[in-house]
Amino acid sequence: MTLFPQLDAFRGGNNQVRLIGHRGSRGVMPENTMPGFAFTLDIGVDALEFDVVMTRDRVPVIAHNSRLDASFTRDQKGSWIAEPGPRIAELTLRELQTLDVGGLDGRSTYGQRFPDQAFLNDVRIPSLEELLDFANLPERKNLSLMLEFKSDIDAKSPVQERVELVAKVVSQVRARKLEARTVLHSFDWDLLSECRRLAPEMPTSYLSIMPSNFQGSDTKDPALVCPDFGAFQMSLPQAVARAGGQMWCPYVADVTQDLVAEAHQLGLLVSVWTVNDPAEIQRMIDVGVDGIVTDYPGRVQRILSAQGMVWRDDTYGQTA
Amino acid sequence: MTLFPQLDAFRGGNNQVRLIGHRGSRGVMPENTMPGFAFTLDIGVDALEFDVVMTRDRVPVIAHNSRLDASFTRDQKGSWIAEPGPRIAELTLRELQTLDVGGLDGRSTYGQRFPDQAFLNDVRIPSLEELLDFANLPERKNLSLMLEFKSDIDAKSPVQERVELVAKVVSQVRARKLEARTVLHSFDWDLLSECRRLAPEMPTSYLSIMPSNFQGSDTKDPALVCPDFGAFQMSLPQAVARAGGQMWCPYVADVTQDLVAEAHQLGLLVSVWTVNDPAEIQRMIDVGVDGIVTDYPGRVQRILSAQGMVWRDDTYGQTA
Numbered sequence: 001m002t003l004f005p006q007l008d009a010f011r012g013g014n015n016q017v018r019l020i021g022h023r024g025s026r027g028v029m030p031e032n033t034m035p036g037f038a039f040t041l042d043i044g045v046d047a048l049e050f051d052v053v054m055t056r057d058r059v060p061v062i063a064h065n066s067r068l069d070a071s072f073t074r075d076q077k078g079s080w081i082a083e084p085g086p087r088i089a090e091l092t093l094r095e096l097q098t099l100d101v102g103g104l105d106g107r108s109t110y111g112q113r114f115p116d117q118a119f120l121n122d123v124r125i126p127s128l129e130e131l132l133d134f135a136n137l138p139e140r141k142n143l144s145l146m147l148e149f150k151s152d153i154d155a156k157s158p159v160q161e162r163v164e165l166v167a168k169v170v171s172q173v174r175a176r177k178l179e180a181r182t183v184l185h186s187f188d189w190d191l192l193s194e195c196r197r198l199a200p201e202m203p204t205s206y207l208s209i210m211p212s213n214f215q216g217s218d219t220k221d222p223a224l225v226c227p228d229f230g231a232f233q234m235s236l237p238q239a240v241a242r243a244g245g246q247m248w249c250p251y252v253a254d255v256t257q258d259l260v261a262e263a264h265q266l267g268l269l270v271s272v273w274t275v276n277d278p279a280e281i282q283r284m285i286d287v288g289v290d291g292i293v294t295d296y297p298g299r300v301q302r303i304l305s306a307q308g309m310v311w312r313d314d315t316y317g318q319t320a
Numbered sequence: 321m322t323l324f325p326q327l328d329a330f331r332g333g334n335n336q337v338r339l340i341g342h343r344g345s346r347g348v349m350p351e352n353t354m355p356g357f358a359f360t361l362d363i364g365v366d367a368l369e370f371d372v373v374m375t376r377d378r379v380p381v382i383a384h385n386s387r388l389d390a391s392f393t394r395d396q397k398g399s400w401i402a403e404p405g406p407r408i409a410e411l412t413l414r415e416l417q418t419l420d421v422g423g424l425d426g427r428s429t430y431g432q433r434f435p436d437q438a439f440l441n442d443v444r445i446p447s448l449e450e451l452l453d454f455a456n457l458p459e460r461k462n463l464s465l466m467l468e469f470k471s472d473i474d475a476k477s478p479v480q481e482r483v484e485l486v487a488k489v490v491s492q493v494r495a496r497k498l499e500a501r502t503v504l505h506s507f508d509w510d511l512l513s514e515c516r517r518l519a520p521e522m523p524t525s526y527l528s529i530m531p532s533n534f535q536g537s538d539t540k541d542p543a544l545v546c547p548d549f550g551a552f553q554m555s556l557p558q559a560v561a562r563a564g565g566q567m568w569c570p571y572v573a574d575v576t577q578d579l580v581a582e583a584h585q586l587g588l589l590v591s592v593w594t595v596n597d598p599a600e601i602q603r604m605i606d607v608g609v610d611g612i613v614t615d616y617p618g619r620v621q622r623i624l625s626a627q628g629m630v631w632r633d634d635t636y637g638q639t640a
Contacts, residue, residue, distance in 0.1 A: 027436070028348055028618065035362065042355065043438035106626025115598070116347070116436070118363035118618035119625050278435070298348065298438035305439050306426030 004203040004246055005180050009047060009144040010269050012290035019300055019311040020047040020146055020293040022274050023064060027114055027295035030072065030102050032062045033123045037131060041143060045297045046312060049146040049185070049273075052128055054165050059093040060128040060172065066152050071108035074100040089152055097124045114295070128169060132176045142312075144181050146205065146271070146293075147173075149195075151188040151225035158225075162191045170199040187226040189243055196244055205247035205271065206240040213253040237263035249273055249293070252280050257287040264288075278303060285309070324523040324566055325500050329367060329464040330589050332610035339620055339631040340367040340466055340613040342594050343384060347434055347615035350392065350422050352382045353443045354450060361463060365617045366632060369466040369505070369593075372448055374485050379413040380448040380492065386472050391428035394420040409472055417444045434615070448489060452496045462632075464501050466525065466591070466613075467493075469515075471508040471545035478545075482511045490519040507546040509563055516564055525567035525591065526560040533573040557583035569593055569613070572600050577607040584608075598623060605629070 010018050024036025025045075032050050040048060051064040068085030075081055076098055088096065102123030104111040111117075128147075135143045147169065155161040173182050184195040185205040192204045211230040232239050237259060240248040247269045250259070255272055263270045271291035272284050281303050284292055294300050304311055330338050344356025345365070352370050360368060371384040388405030395401055396418055408416065422443030424431040431437075448467075455463045467489065475481040493502050504515040505525040512524045531550040552559050557579060560568040567589045570579070575592055583590045591611035592604050601623050604612055614620050624631055 029363075039359065039362075042359075043349075044440055103625060104622065106622040111622070111626075115622055116616055116619045117622065119621035120364055296436055299436045301439035302424065302426040302431070302435060302437065305423060306431075 006144065006183055006203050007246060007269055009181070010146075010183065010247065010271060010291050012269075012288070015309050016313075017285055017289065017300075017304060017309060017311060018047060018271070018291035019045045019297050019304075020049050020271060020291050021045050021297050022049050022293045022295045024048065024050065025295060025297050027116060027276065028298070029118055030104065030120055030123055031117075032064060032125070033101060033120075034126050034130060034134065035102070035120060035123060037134065040297060041140060043298060043301070044312065045301075046142040047144040047146055047291070048131075049148060049293050050131065051148045051150050052165070052169060053088050053150045053152065054161075054168070055088060055093045055096060056090055057092045058164070058168065060165065060169050061088065061093065061096060062126045062128060062131060063088055064150065066150065066154060068096075068099065069110065070105075071110040072101055072104045074103065080105055087152075087154065089155065093127060099125070101125055129172055132172055132178055135178055135181065136176050144183070145173075145178065146183050146185050148207070149184070149186040149188065149191050151186070151191055153225055162188065163194055166191060166194045166198055170195070170202075173199075173202070183247060185247075185249065187224050189227050191225075192243070192245065203246035204244070205249050206243060206245040207249045207273070208236050208240075208254065209251035210254045213251055235259065235262060237266050237268055240268055241266040247271060252284065255284065255287060255289065260287050260289055275300070326464065326503055326523055327566060327589055329462075329501070330466075330503065330567065330591060330611050332589075332608070335629050336633075337605055337609065337620075337624060337629060337631060338367060338591070338611035339365045339617050339624075340369050340591060340611050341365050341617050342369050342613045342615045344368065344370065345615060345617050347436060347596065348618070349438055350424065350440055350443055351437075352384060352445070353421060353440075354446050354454065355422070355440060355443060357451060357454065360617060361460060363617060363621070364632065365621075366462040367464040367466055367611070368451075369468060369613050370451065371468045371470050372485070372489060373408050373470045373472065374481075374488070375408060375413045375416060376410055377412045378484070378488065380485065380489050381408065381413065381416060382446045382448060382451060383408055384470065386470065386474060388416075388419065389430065390425075391430040392421055392424045394423065400425055407472075407474060409475065413447060419445070421445055449492055452492055452498055455498055455501065456496050464503070465493075465498065466503050466505050468527070469504070469506040469508065469511050471506070471511055473545055482508065483514055486511060486514045486518055490515070490522075493519075493522070503567060505567075505569065507544055509547050511545075512563070512565065523566035524564070525569050526563060526565040527569045527593070528556050528560075528574065529571035530574045533571055555579065555582060557586050557588055560588055561586040567591060572604065575604065575607060575609065580607050580609055595620070 021040035023031035025040045029036035029039045052060050070083040073081045102120030183205050187207040249271045252275050269290045272289050273293040275292045341360035343351035345360045349356035349359045372380050390401050390403040393401045422440030507527040569591045572595045589610045592609050593613040595612045
């Protein structure tokens with residue numbers, strides 16, 4: 001029924017809410033790392049959300065911020081790097097991969113938000129290709145990718161930069177024939193237009209956050225590359241549909257039952273970020289979202305299974 | 321310096337506190353299961369605590385209670401088993417392994433204690449031999465075993481039963497040459513005497529809990545097979561030393577700085593169970609225990625690393 005088979009893995013309904021591991025499973029494992037991705041899949045969560053930026057030598061790598069984060073980056077001597085960390089766009093892949101992102105500094109504000117995250121050593125920022133190769137392993141064939149593009153706000157030529165990033169990423173995805181398992185995802189709606197132009201075979205997922213909720217959100221970059229959502233003359237689902245998207249990915253506090261219903265009427269799927277609080281998890285189930293992006297997939301699994309709900313097609317987790 | 325090389329992996333001091341995953345890592349993964357054990361090792365925790373009981377066909381298997389627990393056991397149809405679950409001693413290994421212990425029922429009291437534990441499907445109660453074979457894999461050579469014997473309080477011939485259990489377990493450990501990585505551990509101090517007689521090459525670890533703290537503890541069995549600790553005419557460390565033990569494993573609320581110092585003066589190591597609360601974790605670090613048995617190893621790693629402390633010999637996790 002859908003033009004995009006990729007979306008089947010993100011569609012809820014009928015006692016089912018999809019789980020999407022946020023940056024892997026940031027509550028449990030170091031974010032945006034291969035051990036975190038493997039853990040997420042190993043507990044039966046098939047969709048990974050992760051972030052892509054580009055190095056100085058033009059290699060797409062998996063990292064959330066345009067700068068290295070001092071609260072989870074150690075140098076070769078095991079010392080935390082100084083704040084502010086260098087821009088990833090100014091380091092080569094080789095330079096980046098001398099650094100260790102397996103541990104979170106328990107003294108940092110950011111570290112205190114994830115007190116149970118395991119502390120690993122010798123974990124490198126992965127290139128996108130590492131994750132794509134992993135997705136292509138026969139035992140990982142269930143894996144779906146929610147690939148978030150991060151726009152570099154400090155880039156000298158933002159338009160040229162984003163065209164190059166999208167082109168590189170699309171080419172790497174296609175080289176592994178992973179288009180049918182990949183959703184392209186961003187706050188940068190202009191970049192998503194570029195995606196639709198360069199890769200019409202992959203669905204696009206439109207992130208949003210209302211300015212009134214920005215302070216309480218998870219977002220670190222103060223100058224996110226995104227539209228002025230507060231100035232829209234229509235609802236967010238309408239705007240996503242008009243932009244040509246297939247998925248709307250709102251911030252949890254912005255979600256209402258009416259908006260979810262409206263999105264569904266417009267033929268959109270709704271995945272919500274980032275839902276960690278048990279009451280919010282329940283509210284998202286109740287308003288009927290398709291998918292929950294979470295740092296704590298075990299927690300959401302438990303809330304779903306306790307009410308006889310599933311997150312996979314094979315009734316994984318369902319109890320009679 | 322020690323007669324028991326097994327103890328080196330459990331010795332703290334010098335900025336080091338050892339981590340021991342309780343039933344694997346029960347806060348994160350299903351307890352006493354192979355996926356939980358693998359996760360624990362994968363995050364850099366080398367010591368596993370787990371529980372051994374015997375099936376009807378006399379196979380040592382890894383499970384905490386003498387009865388199957390309805391809050392985390394599903395039958396072949398995916399239904400939770402009825403309370404009270406059958407005694408493990410009345411089922412064969414084959415019968416046991418038709419059941420799924422990968423998920424925890426979020427509606428149960430026990431399930432609510434571990435709300436972040438992942439919900440897996442198709443996870444079986446492992447035989448002890450499965451874990452021993454896993455420990456013998458070349459990539460798992462760092463693994464140390466804190467093997468807890470559970471005495472069956474309902475056995476018809478408790479003495480004969482415990483002799484048979486100890487003999488079977490010791491023979492399986494020896495068959496894989498794992499004696500030098502195994503500590504024998506129990507609340508049943510008579511059983512530990514049997515261990516000392518049958519396996520003098522393996523150190524013994526004496527569990528204790530003062531009756532005054534029993535209510536607040538983790539222990540489910542109402543009639544634990546253990547001495548009447550409240551009636552001892554000497555301190556617990558003195559009693560362990562007199563009994564011939566090498567390690568004392570007290571309940572966290574029973575631990576004081578003086579008792580830890582006394583245990584160390586007597587040449588004992590001190591590992592404490594089960595320490596999940598951040599304030600208690602810090603208190604255990606401060607009173608100088610050797611090891612912390614925890615359901616949340618990531619949490620303890622983070623508290624240790626934030627103060628420049630380590631849990632492994634290779635300065636794993638240490639930050640400069």
